[in-house]
Amino acid sequence: MSNKISFTDIKNSKEIRTYIKQADASLKALGFTEHSFAHATKCAEVAGKLLENLDYSKHEVELSKIAAYMHDIGNVINRVDHAQSGAVMAFRILDKMGMEPKDTAAIITAIGNHDEKTAFPVNAIAAAVIIADKTDVRRSRVRSKDTIYTDIHDRVNYAVEKAELKLNKEDKTLTLHLTIDTEISAVMDYFEIFMDRMLLCRKSAGFFGLTFKLNMNGNALL
Numbered sequence: 001m002s003n004k005i006s007f008t009d010i011k012n013s014k015e016i017r018t019y020i021k022q023a024d025a026s027l028k029a030l031g032f033t034e035h036s037f038a039h040a041t042k043c044a045e046v047a048g049k050l051l052e053n054l055d056y057s058k059h060e061v062e063l064s065k066i067a068a069y070m071h072d073i074g075n076v077i078n079r080v081d082h083a084q085s086g087a088v089m090a091f092r093i094l095d096k097m098g099m100e101p102k103d104t105a106a107i108i109t110a111i112g113n114h115d116e117k118t119a120f121p122v123n124a125i126a127a128a129v130i131i132a133d134k135t136d137v138r139r140s141r142v143r144s145k146d147t148i149y150t151d152i153h154d155r156v157n158y159a160v161e162k163a164e165l166k167l168n169k170e171d172k173t174l175t176l177h178l179t180i181d182t183e184i185s186a187v188m189d190y191f192e193i194f195m196d197r198m199l200l201c202r203k204s205a206g207f208f209g210l211t212f213k214l215n216m217n218g219n220a221l222l
């Protein structure tokens with residue numbers, strides 16, 4: 001019987017919790033938005049649900065959840081190249097837990113290919129992680145309201161009242177529906193910050209043969 005590590009095993013790992021917590025503490029000090037359990041869990045949910053809806057196997061869904069949950073742990077080392085350092089960390093952790101090399105490979109590939117500058121949907125799990133990560137914009141990621149007028153990332157995230165990713169299999173579209181408070185942030189602010197991310201989502205949706213669309217306050221923008 002092969003050793004299958006589940007998403008629950010990963011969530012229950014004290015070791016991984018410690019790294020996520022400490023990585024988020026560093027990002028807080030550096031002035032970044034929330035990258036803690038809320039972000040990790042949300043990404044796992046979105047990535048898993050996407051692959052499930054696209055009829056991937058239960059095992060692949062599980063692997064995508066694990067990769068998404070662990071994708072930002074490398075920030076505990078440094079923000080720069082955190083995708084690569086996180087992949088190496090995940091390798092050590094998962095290998096120690098006895099995960100099969102084939103599964104470990106899929107996960108570290110996804111983690112190592114998720115960050116903007118070096119991201120690429122090299123496989124389905126990587127594509128799902130990129131989409132889940134890049135679409136996680138929400139008010140609760142902003143740590144303090146004090147910074148929303150000086151920090152464009154905080155302002156844009158704070159302005160997002162609702163973000164929902166919808167898959168339409170018939171039209172072959174994946175649409176991010178955002179409800180934003182334009183009194184807080186102009187639509188242009190959003191584009192200034194998120195254009196690269198949206199292009200990555202487009203590339204990743206393309207991996208599944210889907211067209212990525214962005215809808216803001218009921219208007220189709222992309």
Ligand SMILES: [Fe+2]
Pocket residue numbers: 071072082114115
């Ligand atoms: Fe990241």
Ligand SMILES: [Fe+2]
Pocket residue numbers: 035039071072133
């Ligand atoms: Fe992330």
